[in-house]
Amino acid sequence: MKRSLSRETRMALEPRKQPRQERSSKVVDRILDAALTLTREQGTKTPTTLAIARRAGLSVGSLYQYFPNKEAILLDLARRWLSSFPEVIARRIEVTPPTNRDEFRQEVRKLFIDTSRIYLENATLMPVIEAISGNADLRPIQDEYDDQIIALYAAWLQHVNPTLDDKIASRLGVLMMDVGHACRLVGLKRDRKTYDLIEDDVERMWLALVTPYLNLD
Amino acid sequence: MKRSLSRETRMALEPRKQPRQERSSKVVDRILDAALTLTREQGTKTPTTLAIARRAGLSVGSLYQYFPNKEAILLDLARRWLSSFPEVIARRIEVTPPTNRDEFRQEVRKLFIDTSRIYLENATLMPVIEAISGNADLRPIQDEYDDQIIALYAAWLQHVNPTLDDKIASRLGVLMMDVGHACRLVGLKRDRKTYDLIEDDVERMWLALVTPYLNLD
DNA sequence: GACAAACGCGAATAATTAGTCGCATTCTTT
DNA sequence: AAAGAATGCGACTAATTATTCGCGTTTGTC
Incomplete structure (x- = not known):
């Protein structure tokens, strides 16, 4: 139910929430940076959530604080x-x-x-x-x-x-x-x-x- | 170990075996037809092995009689x-x-x-x-x-x-x-x-x- | 028609990965 | 400094999907 839900909902791709504390807006940047770097490294393959989290020095959970799904990050x-x-x-x-x-x-x-x-x-x-x-x-x-x-x-x-x-x-x-x-x-x-x-x-x-x-x- | 093996082996993409009985060469055609049709239907997404098998009126196992992996079919x-x-x-x-x-x-x-x-x-x-x-x-x-x-x-x-x-x-x-x-x-x-x-x-x-x-x- | 080889099957295996949830930690505010 | 909100965590869930394997069936051959 995880995967197909997001497909069916036809995606809320908007950021899940605005960062309210300073640290978290840095986190958003780190996530985006990590996603960019990894995509570049892997040619054209989209990186996994785990890989993005690791590269950003975060846990998967944190990704979903700010992005509703993986696609939203790339977008x-x-x-x-x-x-x-x-x-x-x-x-x-x-x-x-x-x-x-x-x-x-x-x-x-x-x-x-x-x-x-x-x-x-x-x-x-x-x-x-x-x-x-x-x-x-x-x-x-x-x-x-x-x-x-x-x-x-x-x-x-x-x-x-x-x-x-x-x-x-x-x-x-x-x-x-x-x-x-x-x-x-x-x-x-x-x-x-x-x-x-x-x-x-x-x-x-x-x-x-x-x-x-x-x-x- | 299923997935990564084929990646590591860097792919034998050659057909696994030549069909020796008449029925089976028809099967190969059916597989290729199914893969083609499905790829066309789904835009540009590669179809799954299960989908190809179903469309060809076969079981997954039969696919692997003639092709070493999914990629080989498309190729x-x-x-x-x-x-x-x-x-x-x-x-x-x-x-x-x-x-x-x-x-x-x-x-x-x-x-x-x-x-x-x-x-x-x-x-x-x-x-x-x-x-x-x-x-x-x-x-x-x-x-x-x-x-x-x-x-x-x-x-x-x-x-x-x-x-x-x-x-x-x-x-x-x-x-x-x-x-x-x-x-x-x-x-x-x-x-x-x-x-x-x-x-x-x-x-x-x-x-x-x-x-x-x-x-x- | 009997025997072996070829073929076909599909449940089971295993890898991968997206996304969740309850608890832990840190920050902000008063 | 205490409360409460925001943030961070990561083991866990669940979905998907490629590939295997042992067994039953069909086919070609003599």
Whole structure:
């Protein structure tokens, strides 16, 4: 009844309680740190509750003081990453749309640099993102964020070219996201110089992907 | 001792025995069918031995007559896919290299069409491929195949441009593989028409990716 | 049709792991 | 410093699941 309950309840993933004493907020940090480190160490496998507790110098029981279940811990780690993406793309839609090929190229580059920064700033938690993708319980949650991101990429495309068909915009949005994601995961596993080279590669690919669909002079 | 043994033994993944009576080779098919169907039904989660047995109308014990462990079943399904990839790319290296931009474009297109066919022909087992990627035990095996494929893409690039630097070739190889894979997984989940549109998108991206590195007139 | 080998079975075993609960310890407040 | 709240503990429970093993049945062979 332990396992399936949490699955059936379809997860309260919110933190169980706010820490009220100073020591305990440190404990929360220790738990998150431990979970992050272990996930990184084990490639992309999600660590067990026992392992997290041990690494954090705690007992299993303490984990459940602050998190309703194991998934919530990983999700807490990923949350900043997951939510910063939509923010950043949305911000790129607020500017005035480009009018010629050169301005357009600039807009792509800006979106590109902004999204790249998110990857660079969150490089250490990429293993967590990969672990989440590979976890049957967490995957659906990431998918929700992904749908949001795709919609925003599509919105960006229609911002740049208002006559662009919805279907096409959404198809290109998916590809922008997936191509960017796949290549950047590769890049972050290499050295910084290679990462930058890959960034150039991706930018060319993005441009090749979207240019035919933006009626420019 | 059940679980960890198989992990420690680092897996004999070969079929445990060849079926010697006619009935049993049908059983092997039933097992593979059941595993495939269940993996497809459950998204990307690997089915349990019990579930596979039940679906195949067998008992768990019978599974182990022919497969040394659960992983071997999935791997057996994926094996044709995994091995046909290197074959196809290798075949594209045997032809005489292109000499001008147009011939080069043709070569990209041929490689492109050949790899695309592999995806189309194996569309039903994509969930298995995804499940394998998400499984900590199976992942390393897929990684070996991936390394092979990357090396072949790199070899293809150097076949097309013999002066191409090793490092660059291998970087582009990874990106060709990952971009192709990511986009085609998307495509196969859509209708055929969308798949074809995505193919065009990917072809543009591939061309944009590699063209700058091939000194053509 | 008799014999051995192959096959099929499924209850039992054992490993793993998520999550709980009552007791012990530490902190905060007055 | 005493009470009560918050925190920490870890043995225990319970669920899940891979794999085995001895026994009964079927099949191919002579």
